[in-house]
Amino acid sequence: MVDTHKIMIVDDDPHICEIVQAYCEREGFLSAYSHRGTEAMKLLTSFEPDLIVLDVMLANENGIDWCMNARSYTNAPIVFLSSREEDEVKISALSYGGDDYVTKPFSPGVLMAKIKAHLRRVSTGRREQLLELPGLTLDFFAQSVNMESRTILLSKKEFSLLSYMAQNVNRAVSVDALFQLIWGTESVEDTRTVAVHISNLRKKIEADPAHPERIVTIRGTGYMLVARSAYAQT
Structure with missing residues (x-):
């Protein structure tokens, strides 16, 4: 169809x-x-x-x-x-x-x-613009994420953060790497802005943003996007 x-x-x-x-x-x-x-x-x-x-x-x-x-x-x-x-x-x-x-x-x-x-x-090439993970599909064309039949629109920076973590799923990504990727090495913004955008992103895709299960904090490193299969049985 x-x-x-x-x-x-x-x-x-x-x-x-x-x-x-x-x-x-x-x-x-x-x-x-x-x-x-x-x-x-x-x-x-x-x-x-x-x-x-x-x-x-x-x-x-x-x-x-x-x-x-x-x-x-x-x-x-x-x-x-x-x-x-x-x-x-x-x-x-x-x-x-x-x-x-x-x-x-x-x-x-x-x-x-x-x-x-x-x-x-x-x-x-529409298929190449989708990145599918368990319970999560990123749409690079619409800059949105599809979760359980719901489509959630993201800002450019939110989508960039999520897509980078999705391409490194179940692996810790450093705050510095995220900052340099999204804001550029010559940006004068504080790297703490990454935490602000991660917080906003969690509000959109987490069932309980205060206790995130998808985007988890890796102390001393940064963040990690966890595929559903990695925690579905816990």
Whole structure:
């Protein structure tokens, strides 16, 4: 069975939203739309789209800024849809997280062709973008973790921390290694920020964050991601 793709539309023009949604549904896609950036950000985390159609100019908001913020939560392709034709606007949109740019007035057929092309590109090698562990699956495309049929979105740093530990599962990883990997050797931040992010990560994936079983502290070293099979029988 093929999964149904989910398309999210962010445009302050209700008519545009309805047109794009109608064409999406004609293609068999699930779709949802929002007219405002703040509402759209909430929709992003609940709907978990496979692709986003985004207007450059939202009501009292900048779509490019919204795109930059959204990249903390999703790697889904973002296709800008805008009446702005200036090269500098297109360059900014594509430089700050956008994957494509379609100008208004637009052909719905051309937009659908672009959407399907991006979805095919994303689907290629999709299996290689999953890291499966007992009770835990990391999705490198969506920057999320799937646990017991639940999908949990993570920030970029949280996902980077978890993915590095997952690639070293059941092995202790030093705080210094995590810090250098995520923040870089030239960062001026304190290595204690690792503990803060680990704490936030535990709140999202641990049944009892105060008594973690997945991400355990290794005194004097750092942390270790424990695969479920390693503690399921205890």
